[in-house]
Amino acid sequence: MGKVLMKGNEAIGEAAIRAGCLNYFAYPITPQSEVAEYLSRRMPEVGGVFLQGESEVAVSYMIFGAAACGARVFTTSSSPGISLMGEGISYIAAAQCPAVFVNIMRGGPGLGGILPSQADYLQATKGGGHGDYKLLVMAPASVQEAVEMVMQAFPLSEKYRNPVMVLGDGLIGQMMEPVEFPEHLRTEPSNKDEWATNGMDTRRSNQRNLVKTLYLVPEELNAHNLMLKAKYEQMEREEVRFDTYNLDGDYQVLLVSYGTMSRVCRTAIDNLKAQGLEVGMVRPQHVFPFPHKAVYEAAARESCRSVLCVEMCMGQMLEDVERSVAGRRPTSWYGKCGGEVPTPEEVMQAVKSLSLKS
Amino acid sequence: MGKTFARPEALAETITHYCPGCTHGVAHRLVAEVIDELGIRGRTVGIAPVGCAVLCYNYFTFDFQESAHGRAPAMATGIKRVRPDLIVFTYQGDGDLASIGMGEIVHAANRGEKFTTIFINNAVYGMTGGQMAPTTMPDQRTTTSPFGRKAAEVGMPIRVAEMLATLQTPAYISRQSVIKPKYITKARKAIQKAFTYQMENRCFSLVELVSTCPTNWGMTPVDAVKWAEEKMLPYYPLGEFKTPA
Ligand SMILES: Cc1ncc(C[n+]2csc(CCOP(=O)(O)OP(=O)(O)O)c2C)c(N)n1
Ligand code: SF4
Numbered sequence: 001m002g003k004v005l006m007k008g009n010e011a012i013g014e015a016a017i018r019a020g021c022l023n024y025f026a027y028p029i030t031p032q033s034e035v036a037e038y039l040s041r042r043m044p045e046v047g048g049v050f051l052q053g054e055s056e057v058a059v060s061y062m063i064f065g066a067a068a069c070g071a072r073v074f075t076t077s078s079s080p081g082i083s084l085m086g087e088g089i090s091y092i093a094a095a096q097c098p099a100v101f102v103n104i105m106r107g108g109p110g111l112g113g114i115l116p117s118q119a120d121y122l123q124a125t126k127g128g129g130h131g132d133y134k135l136l137v138m139a140p141a142s143v144q145e146a147v148e149m150v151m152q153a154f155p156l157s158e159k160y161r162n163p164v165m166v167l168g169d170g171l172i173g174q175m176m177e178p179v180e181f182p183e184h185l186r187t188e189p190s191n192k193d194e195w196a197t198n199g200m201d202t203r204r205s206n207q208r209n210l211v212k213t214l215y216l217v218p219e220e221l222n223a224h225n226l227m228l229k230a231k232y233e234q235m236e237r238e239e240v241r242f243d244t245y246n247l248d249g250d251y252q253v254l255l256v257s258y259g260t261m262s263r264v265c266r267t268a269i270d271n272l273k274a275q276g277l278e279v280g281m282v283r284p285q286h287v288f289p290f291p292h293k294a295v296y297e298a299a300a301r302e303s304c305r306s307v308l309c310v311e312m313c314m315g316q317m318l319e320d321v322e323r324s325v326a327g328r329r330p331t332s333w334y335g336k337c338g339g340e341v342p343t344p345e346e347v348m349q350a351v352k353s354l355s356l357k358s
Numbered sequence: 359m360g361k362t363f364a365r366p367e368a369l370a371e372t373i374t375h376y377c378p379g380c381t382h383g384v385a386h387r388l389v390a391e392v393i394d395e396l397g398i399r400g401r402t403v404g405i406a407p408v409g410c411a412v413l414c415y416n417y418f419t420f421d422f423q424e425s426a427h428g429r430a431p432a433m434a435t436g437i438k439r440v441r442p443d444l445i446v447f448t449y450q451g452d453g454d455l456a457s458i459g460m461g462e463i464v465h466a467a468n469r470g471e472k473f474t475t476i477f478i479n480n481a482v483y484g485m486t487g488g489q490m491a492p493t494t495m496p497d498q499r500t501t502t503s504p505f506g507r508k509a510a511e512v513g514m515p516i517r518v519a520e521m522l523a524t525l526q527t528p529a530y531i532s533r534q535s536v537i538k539p540k541y542i543t544k545a546r547k548a549i550q551k552a553f554t555y556q557m558e559n560r561c562f563s564l565v566e567l568v569s570t571c572p573t574n575w576g577m578t579p580v581d582a583v584k585w586a587e588e589k590m591l592p593y594y595p596l597g598e599f600k601t602p603a
Pocket of ligand 2: 375376377379380381382410480484485570571572573574
């Protein structure tokens, strides 16, 4: 199949089907309702399950129930809905069930607004629900990348037996771009007989399976958390993904940006180059695990005078960037979060206002 | 002559953590007997609530999921939608089902999800120490209604079976009790019907069981049975509120 022109939200729905996920539960919310609208038509065509739940709380537990009995399953929502799913996501991570959550972020806090935002970075990467758990968080910068990440999210969630989140800003959902659904990213759901509650008859052993999150014995809960921690550390070793732009030359400023915002930064970098100022960029493709080493090394380059984190929120990824840079270079933030995406000119202005004295 | 009263295969051979005189054990046994009788142990998935029965999977010998507080019907929906061949039931208390999980049970029932709910109405929150539940009786004292439940402040107890029976989709809604043998026989029959309807691919079924919590009622098991019979049964009448057409 060649390229087709598709709106991000519809492409995300189609990508899940192409990845081999035929089960979808969701609750409508702007700016991602088109996923549900698309799949309400498409799932019946492929013999899949589509159900509109009564709330995001309920949806997160429909996902839990389905995932715990071994099915590939996913949902999509936007910021306020993801907050409501926080409880369920914590349970799913604790119970070690694979599932995929897509968050097409809108402005917050509260009802905020329906325009694009990146203000759920901390919620996605540092928790959101209660307890010590992590999500593997993928952050696409184009509709094509959203498609590929959604397709990769399923096997990754099964590899780690952990929920995976695809974190897109509203533009990723609303934008129309040409996309291709890579055939090689279609995967078969893994065999889950060892732990899934799919009925004892389906298994050769006579062992019953139990999916639970309660550990009343302190030593057992501690051991459970250590085992989860070991998985998150494995993600940090094996799943760091990032992209770089203009990092070969002697850049004076390093930008760190992700999602749609990083595309604006590219234009700003090109324009600044034309004006004689070299600027490089690291773009995390996975925001957990965060590419700490790449950001540190890029910041530590001798020519680099300053690091600027550019995001559509009030400085959330900034915390990770500061941790990476570890004081080697002055690190600051530029962004907006009313739903207006900063223009290349605004980013250029922010770069020029940095003090670049050595 | 063979054994006339043996442990059902679906019930584990172990001691439960329930208080002396608690009726959770009776309800477990009835569910296990029905599962054995219908021969569905190998394709049944139970869902434990958050409440005293959170550990009920320790007493059953088939697949189980443990839910969050009130969300068992959503989990059951998830399972049944992706695996319609499985037999699925939720086991929920009155705090779990009628308070925090009221939204989930109403919508699952209304969608006609094809699972069964066993609903334990013991008029209090057992696990957390006897706080008021939506099913607590008028003037009943609990740890959060120390002067008795006042209808003027918190409304009257919710009759879950009657309320759900107003929905058109559910197949079977029944209220029974497990406090005395004469009620237990009928309760068993109701549970058997509920599971049978599910096997026939009919819509949602629920059996409410009027139960006791001697510990949090501050009564002996015998007095608790008497109190349930005198105070609860007149307000929570037993019977079938909805049967398949
Ligand atoms: C979200 C959430 N809120 C509160 C609790 C605390 N909690 C645990 S059990 C329970 C009440 C259980 O009562 P009920 O459902 O009546 O069951 P019983 O213990 O009486 O069998 C509560 C409030 C919790 N575990 N999770
Ligand atoms: S607290 Fe009440 S419901 Fe819980 S086990 Fe004891 S008697 Fe049963």
